[in-house]
Amino acid sequence: MSVARLGAFTAPDLPSLEGIRACVHCGICLPQCPTYRVLGEEMDSPRGRIYLMRAAAEERLEPTEAFARHMDLCLGCRACESACPAGVPFGALLEATRFQLARRGLSSEPRLLTRLIFAVFPHPGRMGLLLGALRLYQRSGLQRLVRASGLLRLAPRLAAMEALLPLVPPREPLPELIPARGGRRGRLGLLTGCVQRHLYPQVNRDTARLLSLAGWDVIVPREQGCCGALDLHGGRLGAFRRRARALAAQFAGDLDYVVTSAAGCGSAMKEYGHWLPEAAEVGALARRVRDVSQVLVDADLPLGRLETSVTYHDACHLAHGQKLRNEPRALLARVPGLRLVPLADSELCCGSAGVYNLVEPEMAERLLDMKISRILATGARVVAAANPGCLLQIAKGCRARGLDIEVVHPVELVARALPA
């Protein structure tokens, strides 16, 4: 069954020829694609990218720097996958193609920064250290100094990173067991997520609190690693598989579900089976993964009133990656007094896309601009999004524009409606 070569691509982990050939070139995906919306050129559209993959698979084209550039510029948001009536598995095709390109050393990503990011982000320990240093940077007055100095103009990508950071909160690890309150329904594992754990600890805290109120024992493994989402999207399949196996070992086999409120993590974990078909325990973990909205949407919760207008942004890895559009909205709609205002183009990526906003700041900024203008048009002063990447990105956009708009995870709003 193993084919050694597919045109210009070589085994292992060839992009699926069947997947590529499922594309009938209808173009339905074009208007849903953020990069096509911004650039208006077909090389940077899903149909174009698939056509390039196909040309490489059929040996009409050698993957070049230009080829890699079009793949790099893709956000991996998978809006095209949602739109596609032919069932082209774009996410998996892109990841496999990126893996091919990475192996050939063909990637126009600024390598140093990328390496730095990957050396830190997926390691909870290192991430903690870095964030500790950043807390110091922000609070000691150094940040003001650096910003005033104009130093950041010399390094646009570093500037992107610097601007993205919210005020880094103090560390507050969750206990390893949060027992169920009320009628007990079972036991859950909670994946806290590398970025979320450090930058949005309150989201994990609220998630755990709501789950326990809903009758679940919440187990939070202290030593949980990284789900590998960033590696997967960057085409580093080896690292991704190692992390997946390690994570599977952290969550006991008898948990009913493994829950996360970070959409990017949930999406990657749900795909473990595809990339590790032979590892039974990893596949078993994947099948038990749930987004928090799935578990809470019909749970018994003692919700009080919360008078507020909220608009909801669909995180790509929730809407497109996990096909969850109604659950988070329905969860919010359960809060008495909360008015949900529809957001135009709510499924259009905000530009965050993992570390995309750090490596492609220009495209990310243009998408953020579109997102913010649509948020403003709703008139709502609160935006909910179910992924730490989106929270960082949209909050940065609001900060930079001096807007008084609160950016929160849906569970934070639901938790606010709980009796004190």
Add this chain to the structure above:
Amino acid sequence: MSLSPAAVKELQRILGPQGLVTTPEGRLVYECDMHTLYKGMPDAVALPTRTEQVQAVVDLCRRERVPVVPRGSGTGLIGGAMAPRGGVMVSLNRMDRILDIDLANRCATVQPGLINLWLTRAVSDRGYFFAPDPSSQMVSSIGGNVATNAGGPHCLKYGITTNHVLGLEMVTGRGELVRLGGKAMDRPGYDLTGAAVGSEGTFGLVTAITVRLLHAPEAVKTVLASFATIGEASETVSDIIAAGMIPAALEMLDAVIIRAINAGIGAGYPDRAGAVLLIELDGPTAEVEVQGERCAALCRRHRALEVRVAHDEAERALLWKGRKEAAGAVGRLTSSYLLQDAVVPRSKLPQIMREMETIAARHGVLIANVFHAGDGNLHPLICYDDRKPEELARAVRANEELLHACIELGGSVTGEHGVGVDKAENLTLQYSEADLNFMYRLRRVFDPDGIMNPGKLLPSHPACAEGFRPSRPVLPTGAWI
């Protein structure tokens, strides 16, 4: 490369650093539209944002004698938006603004790259819509709709694109910027707007379009009727039309396409039916109710297995999503297909469907059917594997036979997709030499140098690649027979 380096430089100057694509990767993805059988890579792709740029590009190409190939969203089905002779492709998708909405006069002026559905979206909250609704409307551009004179399910009642275009601004093949028609319905002089709609870029590049907007109907009712056989469904269609009803849309889907749609879109079509009719009625509430009852009765008379009314907007939208994305969903069954667009008088529907079965069996090809039954516009999708030349050959033969069968029944080679390269040679089946010669001469008025989308729309003549078809000497009457 037929473009001189100096010409490329000039194009770059006209269009700016982001406005010209010349990399092999970039040009490659523009080599075909949705009809992927026809491939032709342009030498460069221009992505203008302003009318002056369009004009400057045409001027340059005229001086350089290189082809100009227009493209919108690249969703055409006739090989219209590809460059068989290279040259400059002008992709107008970046010119996608709504220039003016004039509800008092029920019209809007838009740039050609605007996506069809986006116009309706922009006016729907005020109770208006843009009627032409090709199945690709969620992505196809209004400029492309104008170029091909596109139809759509609802053109049964509302008419095709040309019925909704009031005026055009166009850069002709001479490089002139001309205005044809205007907001007023009745215009003095020649109806040049009518001539230009459907000209597939052979007259020039359209840079602005004034279209009619219609008031949304008071009520809409969508009925889904399933049948055991295509024959029963076809007879129902004939009866509905014969009864004097004009539904807004009357679509037929066969078992193969239903399978693809349910798998691809989960639209919930009855999956055990041999054929399904999607019937939409709109207008004043009372009338819609009465017609709905009559349609349902006719369906039952033809032994419908089930007649179901979409009970809310969400269900209706899902049924239409399934219908409109059907050609994409077929990717679930096959990697490639030929999509025919022939028309038969609707009374001949049962007959042509029988014939189609025979043709499919004779050539051993799978044919999926989804089409505008109400106006007899067929869309058989003839599936083949593009890696097997022999399969393609069989598909091509089946396609040709089917086309001839339609013409014999008094039909037409194209209903709504246009001609492009796909149907150009077939026009001789339908038009006399005098007809075609006249069209050649008209084309030359707009495009004296033959640079505008060459090789499309009219058949080539063996003697000259393109141009006048020299008439045969006229024989004295009665010289023979």
